Amino acid sequence: MNKRISKIPNNVQDRTSIAWKKLCEYVDQLAESNAEEFSPRDVLGNELFSQIYTLPESIAKLKNVKKIDLYGSNLKRIPPEIGEMESLEFFDPYTSYDLHWFPFEIFKCKNLKDSRISTRVLYGNYKNRMGFPRLNHNPIRYHGDTLKCSICSKQMSYEVTNQMWITTRVGTDIIPMLANLCSKECEEQLPKPPKYYVQFPHKGGADLVQPDMNEFEYIEAVYETVTMKKVQIKDEDPKNDRSKFLKLLSKLFS
Template sequence: MTNTISKIPNNFQNRDSVAWQKLCEYVELIAKNGSDEFVPKEYLGDELFSQIYTLPKSISKLKRVKKIGLYGSNLKRIPPEIGEMESLEYFDPYGSYDLNWLPYEITNCKNLKDSRISTRALYGNYKNRKGFPRLNHNPVKYTSDIINCSICKREMSFIDNSQYWITLGVATDIVPLLVNVCSDSCKKSLPKPPEDYVQHPHRGGSDLKQPDMDEWDYIEKNYKKVTISDEPKEEKKNSPGKLPIIKLIRKIWEK
């Protein structure tokens, strides 16, 4: 597990830039024409897209979008409004190595079935157990002082908000999520994280203990149990000659 914990950046997007204005224009265009794909790099071009570090709240208008393509972006954050993209099926920010977490609201995208995320960059991922920033010292801030509870949607002032990290399955990945809660009851209603991750909502920090597991152990535990053997198919499945393929690969790799 790495002991290096990054600081959460705030106020990083220049909203007066040409890049930001063009991105907002693109969101309005997609909302108007009802397209089912949102791939801002195709509209902005490489240079302007490289200046985008978050997405506008107006993505909430993209009710028909099924695919978000953000490959190779410099994104640091996805806004909670992604949870209002009710048709979203595929989320692809692969190669966005500054995107270390997602908003809890993405769990509201009930049609989201597939994702492609650079998981090594995520806080708490099993591949490196990257440390979680301590939220009570460095909270995630928004452009407005009024925010919504991630659970009950109640409006609250930022000073009344409590922020926590929780790790949950989203589409085909397990990701760290930031949750804003207005009360203990909302906090208690959060789902239980999957095994091998911190089992409760937390505020991060260097003293947070994460489960110990190396990458091979995780793969062996969760990978589909495919076996190989030189024996005829009619032999019993539990024959001592058989070996799960992932274990065989590991034995070869370690040699």
């Protein structure tokens, strides 16, 4: 059953605020120094960081950053430019409870092997099947008058883009992503969603039917997620079964 379908707001960030200006300065400094970690709270402090609801498009310059630390943020969205962070290995927006979806471009971060995301608040997650907002009459707009196709990077206007939801695995989590598409050919290049999720690109809405899961399928999905987290337990460890069970419980209630 779809739950809590709401409209996605645009223009979420005050780009004239001190918090935003300091964040942009921080990104420029990281780009110049070839730093490997992006941790804005450490630089802005709690008060200013709490006023950040998206990230600057300039994160595209962070070619050497391997880790993004956005733990406990108030972010509502991530810009598509994250896909240009070619060295990114670890993405951590854990307990950022207003992040319900991500741009498809994060799928292009080929070095991204590990992630820590609060999946319970994501659209379409298997724990509560939160509904996907309908895209037909509620297009999501990023900053600027144009955008690029999520597949081929063709520049286009919002009037011609075809926005679709798609769910797939990124890092060690399964996440819903927004794809901006310029053609049917690009739509056909979207990845196949994993089992237990809507198996095709879609526009969302209350009439979208999401997969039902019985108790055993739910446990299987949780176990698959836990094992993707690369839990290292030696076979000869006498606490093997107990450790797996504790990890499973921890994931169920995360």
